[in-house]
Amino acid sequence: MEREFTSVDELRKKIRELEKALSSYGFDSRRGIETYKVSEIKNILRRAGTREGDVRKTLRELVKVQQILYRELYRTAGAKEMVVDTDMPEKRVKEIEEWLEGCKENRGRRTNLFAMTVNEVLSMVGEGKDAGSIMELLARSYKRDYDRFRILNFLMELCEELGVKVKRPGTLDELTNVTVAQILKTGVDKVQKLAMIRLRK
Numbered sequence: 496m497e498r499e500f501t502s503v504d505e506l507r508k509k510i511r512e513l514e515k516a517l518s519s520y521g522f523d524s525r526r527g528i529e530t531y532k533v534s535e536i537k538n539i540l541r542r543a544g545t546r547e548g549d550v551r552k553t554l555r556e557l558v559k560v561q562q563i564l565y566r567e568l569y570r571t572a573g574a575k576e577m578v579v580d581t582d583m584p585e586k587r588v589k590e591i592e593e594w595l596e597g598c599k600e601n602r603g604r605r606t607n608l609f610a611m612t613v614n615e616v617l618s619m620v621g622e623g624k625d626a627g628s629i630m631e632l633l634a635r636s637y638k639r640d641y642d643r644f645r646i647l648n649f650l651m652e653l654c655e656e657l658g659v660k661v662k663r664p665g666t667l668d669e670l671t672n673v674t675v676a677q678i679l680k681t682g683v684d685k686v687q688k689l690a691m692i693r694l695r696k
Contacts, residue, residue, distance in 0.1 A: 506564040513557040520550045528557055529584035533594045551595065558592045593642070610694045612636045612646050617690065621683040626671045633671075640667055647674045653689050654681045
């Protein structure tokens with residue numbers, strides 16, 4: 496796809512075309528895709544009904560072109576690579592891409608890698624597995640520490656929503672240990688029920 500575009504202006508023009516196409520499915524053409532939360536996109540997809548496949552296809556293309564634009568802007572600015580570890584548009588687009596790629600057809604039902612991993616972690620904690628086992632699961636599920644942090648931070652947010660307050664440590668090892676302890680303190684069943692609600696949004 497990258498060879499199809501030769502300038503930033505062409506990339507922006509293509510993005511506008513794709514945004515216009517998505518507006519017929521309920522997206523706001525005045526908003527860039529980087530301003531959307533995954534939960535908002537899920538709601539639009541649910542309303543799309545039989546057209547959901549077309550929406551997903553257009554979304555994937557838009558996300559791809561948007562990332563090419565970011566890389567081109569970084570290149571012209573003299574940066575060697577994109578940095579997506581802060582709350583920037585690049586990060587939000589990356590999260591949308593990861594969510595789209597995590598949705599696969601499995602026996603006629605869409606399954607989401609993020610949701611599956613969250614449920615597996617909770618099941619393992621309920622079975623008495625230790626933090627080391629949880630880290631092995633996260634390593635099998637995701638290649639990047641960033642994604643493993645996302646799973647653990649989501650679980651910690653659930654515990655906090657259920658009334659547990661705790662300072663989050665900085666390293667992945669420490670966060671895994673604290674997360675397991677807080678899930679047990681909060682109650683695995685309670686966390687699972689809330690996770691089901693939040694993951695449906």
